[in-house]
Amino acid sequence: MGYPHTPHERETLVLSEHFGAVEARTYDGWIKRGGYQALERALGMEPQAVIDIVKASGLRGRGGAGFPAGVKWDFMPKQKSKPHYLCCNADESEPGTFKDREIMRWTPHALIEGCAIAAHAIRAETVYVYIRGEFTEPLRIMQAALDEAYAHGVLGKSAMGTGISIDIYIHRGAGAYICGEETALMNSIEGRRGNPRIRPPFPAAVGVFGMPTTINNVETLTSVSHIITRGADWYKGLSLSNPKSTGTKLMSVCGHVARPGNYEITMGFPMKDLIYELCGGMRPDRALKAVIPGGSSVPLLNREEAESCVLDYEGVVAAGSMLGSGGMIVFDDSTDLVYQMMRIAKFYAHESCAQCTQCREGTAWTVRILQKILAGDGEMKDIDLLLDLGEQMTGKTICVLSDSCAAPVGSAIKKFPQEFEAYIKKGARRPAAALV
Amino acid sequence: MAETELVTCTIDGLEVSVPKGTTILEAAKQAGVLVPHYCYHPGLPVAGVCRMCLVEVEGFPKLQIGCATTVAEGQTIRVNQSDEARRARQGVLEFLLINHPLDCPICDQAGECELQNYVFQEGQARTRYTPTFAKRFNPVEDFGGDILYVPNRCILCTRCVRFMDHAAEEPILNVSERGDRAFIGIHPDRELDHPWSGNVVDLCPVGSLLSKDFLHKARAWELDHTPGVCTGCSQGCNVTVDTRGHSVVRLRPRPNLAVNRYFVCDHGRLTYRTMNRGDRLEAPLVRDGGELAAVDWDHALARAAQILKGSTGRAVVLGSPFVSNETLYLAQQLLEGFEVTAAFRVERVDGDVPLAGVPGLALRGERAPNVAGAMALGYREALDEAIRGVDGAAVVLVLDDPLEGVDREQLEGAGNVIYVGTTLPAAARAARVVLPSTNVAEEDGTFVNRDRRVQRYLQAKPAPGMARPAWWILGELAAELGMGEPPVAADEAFDRLADAVAAFGGLSYRRLGMSGAVLTEGATAGVTP
Numbered sequence: 026m027g028y029p030h031t032p033h034e035r036e037t038l039v040l041s042e043h044f045g046a047v048e049a050r051t052y053d054g055w056i057k058r059g060g061y062q063a064l065e066r067a068l069g070m071e072p073q074a075v076i077d078i079v080k081a082s083g084l085r086g087r088g089g090a091g092f093p094a095g096v097k098w099d100f101m102p103k104q105k106s107k108p109h110y111l112c113c114n115a116d117e118s119e120p121g122t123f124k125d126r127e128i129m130r131w132t133p134h135a136l137i138e139g140c141a142i143a144a145h146a147i148r149a150e151t152v153y154v155y156i157r158g159e160f161t162e163p164l165r166i167m168q169a170a171l172d173e174a175y176a177h178g179v180l181g182k183s184a185m186g187t188g189i190s191i192d193i194y195i196h197r198g199a200g201a202y203i204c205g206e207e208t209a210l211m212n213s214i215e216g217r218r219g220n221p222r223i224r225p226p227f228p229a230a231v232g233v234f235g236m237p238t239t240i241n242n243v244e245t246l247t248s249v250s251h252i253i254t255r256g257a258d259w260y261k262g263l264s265l266s267n268p269k270s271t272g273t274k275l276m277s278v279c280g281h282v283a284r285p286g287n288y289e290i291t292m293g294f295p296m297k298d299l300i301y302e303l304c305g306g307m308r309p310d311r312a313l314k315a316v317i318p319g320g321s322s323v324p325l326l327n328r329e330e331a332e333s334c335v336l337d338y339e340g341v342v343a344a345g346s347m348l349g350s351g352g353m354i355v356f357d358d359s360t361d362l363v364y365q366m367m368r369i370a371k372f373y374a375h376e377s378c379a380q381c382t383q384c385r386e387g388t389a390w391t392v393r394i395l396q397k398i399l400a401g402d403g404e405m406k407d408i409d410l411l412l413d414l415g416e417q418m419t420g421k422t423i424c425v426l427s428d429s430c431a432a433p434v435g436s437a438i439k440k441f442p443q444e445f446e447a448y449i450k451k452g453a454r455r456p457a458a459a460l461v
Numbered sequence: 462m463a464e465t466e467l468v469t470c471t472i473d474g475l476e477v478s479v480p481k482g483t484t485i486l487e488a489a490k491q492a493g494v495l496v497p498h499y500c501y502h503p504g505l506p507v508a509g510v511c512r513m514c515l516v517e518v519e520g521f522p523k524l525q526i527g528c529a530t531t532v533a534e535g536q537t538i539r540v541n542q543s544d545e546a547r548r549a550r551q552g553v554l555e556f557l558l559i560n561h562p563l564d565c566p567i568c569d570q571a572g573e574c575e576l577q578n579y580v581f582q583e584g585q586a587r588t589r590y591t592p593t594f595a596k597r598f599n600p601v602e603d604f605g606g607d608i609l610y611v612p613n614r615c616i617l618c619t620r621c622v623r624f625m626d627h628a629a630e631e632p633i634l635n636v637s638e639r640g641d642r643a644f645i646g647i648h649p650d651r652e653l654d655h656p657w658s659g660n661v662v663d664l665c666p667v668g669s670l671l672s673k674d675f676l677h678k679a680r681a682w683e684l685d686h687t688p689g690v691c692t693g694c695s696q697g698c699n700v701t702v703d704t705r706g707h708s709v710v711r712l713r714p715r716p717n718l719a720v721n722r723y724f725v726c727d728h729g730r731l732t733y734r735t736m737n738r739g740d741r742l743e744a745p746l747v748r749d750g751g752e753l754a755a756v757d758w759d760h761a762l763a764r765a766a767q768i769l770k771g772s773t774g775r776a777v778v779l780g781s782p783f784v785s786n787e788t789l790y791l792a793q794q795l796l797e798g799f800e801v802t803a804a805f806r807v808e809r810v811d812g813d814v815p816l817a818g819v820p821g822l823a824l825r826g827e828r829a830p831n832v833a834g835a836m837a838l839g840y841r842e843a844l845d846e847a848i849r850g851v852d853g854a855a856v857v858l859v860l861d862d863p864l865e866g867v868d869r870e871q872l873e874g875a876g877n878v879i880y881v882g883t884t885l886p887a888a889a890r891a892a893r894v895v896l897p898s899t900n901v902a903e904e905d906g907t908f909v910n911r912d913r914r915v916q917r918y919l920q921a922k923p924a925p926g927m928a929r930p931a932w933w934i935l936g937e938l939a940a941e942l943g944m945g946e947p948p949v950a951a952d953e954a955f956d957r958l959a960d961a962v963a964a965f966g967g968l969s970y971r972r973l974g975m976s977g978a979v980l981t982e983g984a985t986a987g988v989t990p
Contacts, residue, residue: 218636223508223509223526223529374640374641375639376639376640377639377640377641378639379617379639379641379643380510380617380636381510381512382512382513382553382556382557382616383512383552383553383556385617385641385643386557386559386560386641387556388640388641389640389641390556390559390590390594393591393594394591397594410589417548417549417552417556420523420524421512421515421523421524421549421552422512423509423510
């Protein structure tokens with residue numbers, strides 16, 4: 026759903042409060058809305074104090090892994106012997122996810138502010154905002170806001186006149202999914218092929234250009250300003266469920282719901298309410314079949330699991346999947362899940378960086394088997410083969426791209442075996458033209 | 462030497478202590494356990510991409526790659542004893558084979574292919590890949606230089622890319638495309654003609670990068686492998702001489718961390734051709750009346766001894782930096798009592814051709830393997846001067862110098878010329894006695910490289926006709942003159958040398974091993990009386 030629109034009353038507007046307000050994109054408009062006060066306050070604090078507040082808030086990475094942000098910052102060397110870097114991951118390449126895009130489109134200064142606070146906390150003088158190449162509009166808006174921030178002395182050699190040096194650069198990606206993986210992102214910034222790196226060494230020790238580096242997602246960094254302004258306790262209070270999942274989460278909902286779009290909810294919000302109330306339920310005369318809750322790389326949930334699922338890090342895991350990036354793909358009962366899985370696998374096969382054997386060969390093989398099944402040529406042993414390939418592709422590679430291909434496919438086989446059997450045993454088939 | 466901190470771990474039940482920081486793969490090697498691998502190579506930076514070396518490490522929830530994980534004190538690691546690791550390896554092999562053509566019968570690598578070997582060792586007999594699925598296909602590409610790229614066989618281990626990036630420091634190869642469409646790409650305006658680029662063929666674990674020179678020349682299992690030393694320059698790179706029947710078909714680097722690590726240059730690689738020369742001396746010749754005539758060894762040695770016995774005064778040795786230390790030494794011994802001038806010449810090219818990423822390794826401008834040996838044994842790089850002095854010399858002994866630029870008449874004037882050599886250049890026809898010797902591939906011996914390292918090379922193929930090692934010839938000649946028993950093998954010749962020459966003091970043939978030993982520092986050069 027586009028902006029501006031009237032937010033649902035059950036949403037908790039923190040990050041999305043100013044979505045739709047064109048004026049908020051400008052420096053003046055942002056100041057009018059209380060912007061850069063958090064930065065001013067943070068720059069007056071010791072870096073460790075900023076880290077401690079963020080740690081206390083319980084903020085966890087919103088890019089997908091859910092790692093506590095303050096703990097990540099704490100990994101950075103305290104005795105600075107080399108330049109430190111902050112990378113903002115604005116690649117948002119996970120299918121089904123479109124929240125960072127809106128943050129950058131509507132509140133670019135919020136992201137700049139968050140980046141600057143984080144840079145101060147980890148003692149970094151340089152920030153790279155890595156924006157995916159397809160995001161032409163967010164890129165333009167971010168660049169305009171950045172220019173304004175420099176013009177007003179927010180950034181530069183003496184950020185807000187404090188003598189602290191913070192420079193932010195926008196780096197435009199070239200459209201590779203893998204560049205959203207943090208070490209591939211760093212390679213891409215360095216001008217190398219976007220291949221994930223083996224760890225250790227971890228980025229906090231050897232990151233971009235070989236220097237200590239922290240990588241945070243757009244939504245994570247944007248949340249930081251609010252935590253500084255309103256305090257860790259306030260943020261921690263934003264939880265309906267588990268104390269380990271705090272704050273608000275932007276959920277990108279797409280698929281067969283009446284009102285797809287971004288919804289900002291408090292951690293612990295029921296998925297059922299998100300789908301049936303906020304999103305207006307399924308399309309007319311259709312029933313919910315399955316949900317991929319956290320971007321296409323997580324296992325899917327069937328209707329029962331989805332309707333009882335609580336939207337926080339622990340809740341979605343308990344339901345059998347992951348909160349991931351918060352990109353929810355909702356399928357109704359008209360969906361051919363075998364075909365959907367083939368499309369997802371095809372995406373991963375196309376985007377595999379080709380380093381690890383299991384991923385390079387396994388993703389492409391998975392696609393071929395699914396296409397064979399869809400063409401009506403499948404055999405029951407293909408199901409076992411898919412599951413076995415999935416096992417070989419899980420936990421054995423440098424990054425999790427191959428796991429991300431195996432997870433949805435494996436979960437679909439386990440939760441919707443009848444769909445696969447319909448193709449294999451009952452003679453269903455798709456025309457060749459519909460296999461792409 | 463500083464004390465290195467050791468950590469002790471257990472690999473497949475075998476306890477091993479290694480320096481802190483050692484990877485599991487290297488530690489396992491020391492314990493005698495091979496962790497199968499493709500992308501790892503000790504001479505290149507770690508890539509960690511083939512995922513073949515996954516091993517089970519106690520305390521880790523997931524399998525770890527042996528090439529990039531360092532061992533910790535008290536760790537238990539399972540390679541062959543881990544079912545999970547074995548399954549993972551079988552998985553990698555199956556994945557690698559889905560796009561690999563099973564064209565082993567026409568592949569140069571067959572028989573020395575790491576994919577073939579590991580599949581044979583523990584792969585599955587059958588693939589689950591549907592036979593009707595297409596395999597990736599890309600045409601064979603000529604990378605230039607000596608290199609062909611067969612992309613269909615490529616397993617994308619990136620060893621070649623890393624060699625060009627980090628060893629040659631000429632980054633003209635890359636991985637192009639993504640996913641299962643990936644292949645090794647070359648800079649569109651460049652050729653793979655770096656003077657060290659031949660190493661990518663050795664590094665390639667499969668038959669994807671091939672040498673045009675070796676293409677379809679031999680099957681790997683027909684070859685015999687003999688350790689040797691490259692004669693291309695004074696670096697003294699360790700090589701393996703691969704022979705098929707009586708021909709040398711290629712030279713490959715033999716690892717020696719102190720000399721050439723894992724590499725050898727293209728110039729050196731092609732020196733094998735000289736080992737197969739067809740115009741070889743195959744029988745001893747003696748001058749009877751006007752012409753040289755073939756005789757047996759007894760005859761030839763007796764004639765040569767006769768010449769030496771009847772002479773006194775000045776002797777000139779026209780030596781060569783391509784002959785062994787043993788030969789150079791025994792020539793000096795043979796001429797004991799004469800006033801000896803021993804000289805050699807060496808081709809010198811301007812500038813070294815380094816392998817940039819490996820300090821101390823280069824194709825040297827000094828294009829002979831034993832210059833340092835000749836110097837240490839009292840030979841001077843002054844062949845022209847020595848040739849000017851042949852007139853009036855009592856004896857001239859030539860040790861396989863090609864005598865380029867020397868007139869036959871000039872030598873004929875000298876009278877008592879004994880020529881020991883592999884071929885018969887025109888000027889050598891002036892000799893009274895010609896004694897056929899073996900080349901470097903046909904004998905055992907030692908050279909001294911530019912860093913004063915004495916290194917052994919072994920006989921890789923039979924000598925043609927009646928040719929004999931030069932040290933044998935000179936030893937027999939000395940015996941003929943009543944100067945004591947001849948050495949029966951190269952080791953004896955070397956040990957005599959080591960006893961007699963201060964610079965070689967403390968060395969023995971056995972102690973040299975196959976990686977050599979360095980000459981005593983500061984010892985005075987030359988034969989001690």
